[in-house]
Amino acid sequence: MADHTLPIPGAITAAPSRGAALLEWLHGWVVTVDHKRLGILYVVYAIFFLLVAGAEALAMRIQLAIPGNHFVGPETYNELFTMHGTTMVFLVGMPILFGFANYLVPLMVGARDMAFPRLNAFSFWLTAFGGLLLYFSFIGGFGLYGMGNAPDVGWFAYAPLTAKAFSPGHNTDYWALSLIVMGFGTLGTAINIIATTLSMRCRGMTLFRMPLFVWLMLVVSGLTLITITPLTAAQIMLLIDRYVGGHFFDTQSGGSAVVWIHFFWIFGHPEVYVLVMPAFGIASEIIPVFSRKAIFGYPAMVAASVGIAFVSLGVWAHHMFTVGMTSVGNAFFVLSTMMVGIPTGIKIFNWLATMWGGKIRFATPMLFATGFLFQFLIAGLTGIMLSVAPWDWQLHNSYFVIAHFHYVLVGGIVFCIFAAIYYWYPKATGRMLSETLGHWHFWLFLIGFHITFDTMHLVGILGMPRSIYTYEADRGWNTLNMIISAGGMIQGIAVLIFAWNLIDSFLHGKEAGNDPWDAWTLEWSTPSPPPAYNFGADPVVRSRRPLWDLKHPNDPDWKYEQ
């Protein structure tokens, strides 16, 4: 995926020396404003941090494998889970999904580039440098001893633990500053995606003919505009507290810790949908192609996506059932949270109906998409359990919650991301990923995933809270924790296989051709990899599946679509 130059005709004339060629090549990537290159940069960056944050997770699992372990100390453990969470959300999840959006949205709507190509480059580099700043904290500040100054207040950074009094040093500052920098990058990308989908569509690409992935990215970008910014605002307040002595979250001077919790989750919950809805988009592209059927109920899928986005803005306080709200407040957020289940259910049923009656080919992308469906179903149901406030009083901040959101984030999103990489890698590089390695990757990851996270539900029910670096030996959690850790290792192996597959297939993979999956959206009508200008001539579409229309002139979609 990584180091590949797209052929830019006429770019390379003579054969310069090796070093100069390398420099030239690097320079090309650094100054690029091409949406495809930036998309690839995003994805490579995110995969790198996926490995980093995965390693952090494994370190935590080694520490927790047995009670009273001394693999890492409490300070280090706290830094590990803070960095793991922050990295996975901001340096893996968001960049990789925006990377896909960058690469695919212009291709799918038949445009030559994003609406604001330079802003696009700027956004990526903000994200990239923000990530570097976050990781600089390991060596920054007081120097390299110990673990430096990495944030250690949890990725939710509840006040007043972040106040100067309880968190001296620059740990929290690194967290807030790097996220603000990345937040502006994300804001830029979101604006760019919205402008691209609204203003750059090719002829005939009405809103209701856009591929679902584009629809989902449009909804996600809209949601990003109003969810990332509250976090930025809250972090600015935090920095005002820490640097100029403000009192926003200073509980000694009348400030409120609860306000931070509200602000954080006003960002934090929609953020989950910002992460998961692109995954929905990916599934909505892959499942139809491998089932050989049009997506079932396209308008309902669009409506459900918009519905989820709207409802998600009113559910944040379900993270706060234990904070001590009034009973009526609790009941309201129970209802709004349960309502999210309805559009989500529509989506799951529509995917099932898409597969129903199809001729399903289980190539690796489809395997991952099916895994996604299964796990996302469970994640949704445990979500319903957690929305039941009294039960949440028990399960909140326990390993059950950890299991639930890893079911969403790993079982749902990461599975979809893998599916997407297997699916679009041929388009981006011109080579297929190895199916054999892909199957190994899938099965190992699936098994490891279930061993880890199914078991996590149980320790949660047995009363194990999150964020603890060690636990008492007599609590009955020992065996289960050992199993969880073992499952984590299996997942680690699977991801290494995947990384190897990416590199090996890039060098020796099978030639892909333009349209290896016999798919229907516009990106498959370009060569693999697509030229810098995407389309030699502006495409014109008449239905949601323009390539289907071309492939089946006697049975085109535009005759039947509502």
Added chain:
Amino acid sequence: MSAIQNSIPIFADENWRLPSRGRVGMFSLIIGESAIFTIFVVAYIYYIGRSVSGPTPQILDIPIFNTVCLLSSSLTIWLAEHAIERGCMHAFAAWWALTMALGIVFIAGTAQEWTRLILHEGLTIRTNLFGTTFYSLVGLHATHVVVGLIMLSLVLLFTLLGRVEQRHAERIQVLSLYWHFVDAVWVVVFTVVYIVGR
């Protein structure tokens, strides 16, 4: 399988109009900015009357003149938009300069207010919750005004150099959208800080 002829007929389609990307982008930015302001406004409202010590909002004077200046600058920038659309570059420059002047008056008024509060009332951002929330919210808005003024002055500079022409009308309009937004936010900030909050 025989290959199919792969081109679909191109329809004569004169109606294919899409919204301008500049406008869409600016509207998106405005939505995002509104969310930031919302958070600060909510924090301000939540913390009204919760300071444990120090000055209270009673010490604020209602900045009527400032407000009138800022709001009327929305009108003048709108007239400037019209002027450039019709191609009257002189009128454009004049209205644009007037807009800037009004903006500068507003900022100067804010600066004066802050000087009074800091030096005479002893209210700084560290004093108490009121100070923290007041300076943050009003300061956030003032920052936006300053950013707007910088961009306005760039346009004015290029206008005076004769580089701005009628064909730039759309860009000018996108920029003035931002200015309208800054004015609209002031209405909210004004209401919250000087009317509700007192």
Added chain:
Amino acid sequence: MTTESQPGDRQTATIQMPAPTAWPIILAFGCTLAAAGLVTSAGISILGGVFMLAGSIGWFRQVLPHEQHEEISVAVQPVAIASARALVDRIRLSPEHRARLPVETYPVVSGIKGGIAGGIAMIGPALLYGLIAQHSIWYPVNLLGGAGVAHWQNPTTAEIAAFHWQSLFIAIVIHSFTCVLVGLLYGAMLPMLPRHPILLGGVLAPVLWTGILHSFMGIINPALADRISWSWFLVSQVAYGITAGIVVARQERVPTDQSLPFAARMGIEAPGMMHSRADAGPSRDKDKP
């Protein structure tokens, strides 16, 4: 789609793409340094400010007065868009076994009307029960609405028989919402199973529903479960089902469904089962800007 496959003269054509530029990365680097200065030293921030200024100016000159472009020549890359799967199956419709179907069925929206009518009909037996059992029409209302009234821990019978406006409000909301929804569900599903709509919707479904509620009522609403009379409950459910059924039956029937197979009764939209549009060129489609 792609016209590269068209022979000929496009070879020398070029396309304008935005020129690569380093200014965005410099600006981004500057912003990050400016932030990093806060956790290291002020000098870093100043350096970041310099980078930001340079980046902004450079970027500004990139887009004004004209956006900078580079010309990229179009390479001829013939793209064949074809699929090996040239044949598209249709849903096989075998009309033979549909002789037993009723001749007509009802449109989906009729279910909502049925639901409303049924909901009104249900009130009758419920109030009657209240009058007979406790001499108060508010009794059943409070049993339903009591689920949401906060301060009712262990209400006495007299309390339940009295009038409470919150309880009335909640009961109305629950009742009307559920009735309309169930009606909608009937409307959507009964046309799929049209053999005995009255029997299915009027009797079987209420019995099933009552059975499910019977087993769960203790946890959903214990106050209701303790006092409920299941026979009366069933009567009101059946009243709902039958009234809804009758109202639906009186709606205008959709006459063409006589010979439709199950797939069509499900409302499946697929080629062969829906009319194809003669021509719908993009010229007809207006997009909302």
Added chain:
Amino acid sequence: MQPGRRLCLFRSRLCALCLPCLCAVPALAQGPQATPSILAPASTPAHEIYNLSLFVLLITGSIFAVVAGLLAYVVVRFRARGPDAEHEPPQIYGSTQVELAWTVIPVLIVVVLFLTTARIIFAIQDAPEPKSALDVTVIGHQFWWEFRYPKLNIVTANELHIPASTRGAPEPTYLHLLSADVDHSFWVPQLAGKTDLIPNHPNEMWLDPRAPGLYVGQCAQFCGVEHAKMLIRVYVDTPQQFDSWAENQQRLAVDDSAALAGREVFESQACVNCHTIVGTPAHGTFGPDLTHLMSRATIGAGAAANTPENLHAWIEDPGTFKPGALMPAMQLSNQQVNELVAYLSTLH
């Protein structure tokens, strides 16, 4: 190969589902003594939650069975097989009726779930406090618990004693939750759901355990370095036991002349700045009240058993058990520590 693969898929699903459950059995059986399982409720709030959870589990379980069954059926039944590479399956774009049906059914389920949940929320959260209730103020500190019994005039730490409640004479305990520094959360799974302790935001919760015994729990809101070792022990006593415990706690500290040297060390060092021993000049409030230290089974909020050896090690360097604890290593000589331990050991 295809049936084989199908079988493989099925088997892995089966394993994935069953393995953890099987593993859970020994874990559950490891002993009733200390697993704070939410499936073993011992108090009304926990019981209500438990019943509700079974109901929700039943509903979500049936949804799971139906949908996962459909998925399995689709995966098995509609996989492409055979050499037929020329046909596309019939294209279906949607179906209003079917989609309507699977929209309305979830809505109905949500209505039922919500009504049930709302009732339990009100029943637990808005339960009126009876006159006979015992009030305890719980104050969360980094990283220990302070328990104050205002009516009984008792202050203790980390180990909460409450009387068992009987059906005839209900004696629920109402906890008033405060925090001295950052957010904490009080969670004893067998007794009630958790509630957070937040500075400037007093909260409340109640318990009415029936069976005497020891119930464990711990802080459930990340609160800093030693969040993991902020353990709670709740002793549910019979009324007699509770009365005698309370009587002992109300006494002044034992003044044993044999431990005079240790007492002098205690009072001449910084100990008094943070700890209280009633009846002596020590009035500090940053650390746990030590007046009846020996009546507690653990030290360091459950970090270690309360034995003279552990006390010795703790005073020398609390980091031995609890790195990051706010109590500093006092740099005392071995002799001084021995005297101190001797003194502390008299504080019954």
